[in-house]
Each structure stands twice: as C-alpha cells, then as structure tokens.
Amino acid sequence: MSDKKALTEKKSEDIPQQLQDLKPNPYILLNGTVHFNGNCNECRPYCGAICCASYHTIKLTETEAKSGKFLYKKASPNCNCDLCNIMREQGIKHTLLRQPDGSCIYLDGTRKCSIYEDRPEACRNYTCKQIPFMVVMPQYRKRK
Numbered sequence: 001m002s003d004k005k006a007l008t009e010k011k012s013e014d015i016p017q018q019l020q021d022l023k024p025n026p027y028i029l030l031n032g033t034v035h036f037n038g039n040c041n042e043c044r045p046y047c048g049a050i051c052c053a054s055y056h057t058i059k060l061t062e063t064e065a066k067s068g069k070f071l072y073k074k075a076s077p078n079c080n081c082d083l084c085n086i087m088r089e090q091g092i093k094h095t096l097l098r099q100p101d102g103s104c105i106y107l108d109g110t111r112k113c114s115i116y117e118d119r120p121e122a123c124r125n126y127t128c129k130q131i132p133f134m135v136v137m138p139q140y141r142k143r144k
C-alpha cells in the first residue's frame with residue numbers, strides 16, 4: 001500500500017459516515033442542523049445562499065475598500081448603531097453594504113453573486129463545508 005493511499009484511507013476513516021454521505025447529496029440533516037456539501041450550484045435551491053444573506057459583516061481589506069469596486073460601509077468610531085458596534089467588536093473597518101432584508105448588496109434575485117468573478121477575498125476564502133446551520137422555521141426568522 002502506498003503512503004498516499006494509506007493517507008487517503010486514514011482520512012476517510014476519520015470522517016463520520018453521515019458526512020461522507022454528503023458526496024452525492026447537496027445537504028444532510030444532523031441533530032437539528034443542516035450541513036451543505038459546499039457546491040453552491042447544487043446547494044443553492046436548498047441553502048438559498050444563506051452565507052450571502054445572513055452574515056452581518058463581509059469584511060473588505062483596505063486595498064479592496066480603496067479600489068472603488070465595492071459598495072461598503074466604514075465603521076465609525078463614535079456611532080452606536082448595531083452594525084458599527086459589531087464591526088468594532090470584530091475589528092472590521094469596512095463591510096459590504098446590505099439590502100433591506102439583510103442580504104449582501106451583490107446577491108441577485110436568483111440568489112447568485114452578481115460580482116462572483118470579482119468578489120472580495122473574504123468571500124473567496126469562505127466555505128460552508130464544516131459549518132452546521134440551524135434549521136429555523138420561516139415564521140421564526142428575524143431579519144435586521
């Protein structure tokens with residue numbers, strides 16, 4: 001058995017069977033949480049691009065903010081609004097603007113990123129693969 005094969009098999013043993021089952025399925029439910037397989041095109045009908053719709057902040061680097069390519073809010077040191085408070089807590093200076101329903105300003109009507117090829121570094125580095133999302137019935141959803 002080659003080292004490479006041993007490593008592959010070891011890795012595979014470490015992953016619970018239910019998570020391995022993610023491969024052919026866009027998502028699975030586990031203990032009241034939902035896990036997506038991270039393939040956005042497969043998952044979108046189920047996840048509704050929750051990553052782009054529910055996070056309060058999408059950080060921009062200084063360079064991205066200065067590039068003029070993005071619509072963003074800058075944290076004000078004196079503002080006491082929820083968003084500025086969150087940004088200061090998270091040490092974030094610039095965050096993408098959001099739509100009234102809380103979604104990222106660049107999330108389009110089909111739940112796709114309208115600037116996908118040019119999205120910020122924070123979005124490029126993000127994966128939802130290891131993130132358990134809570135299953136919340138629509139009537140209990142609250143958006144800010």
Ligand code: SF4
Nearest residue numbers: 040043047049051128
């Ligand atoms: S990264 Fe976002 S859009 Fe892609 S599958 Fe995960 S939650 Fe859905």
Ligand code: SF4
Nearest residue numbers: 052104106107113123
């Ligand atoms: S820029 Fe695109 S990928 Fe990033 S949060 Fe907004 S819609 Fe999602």
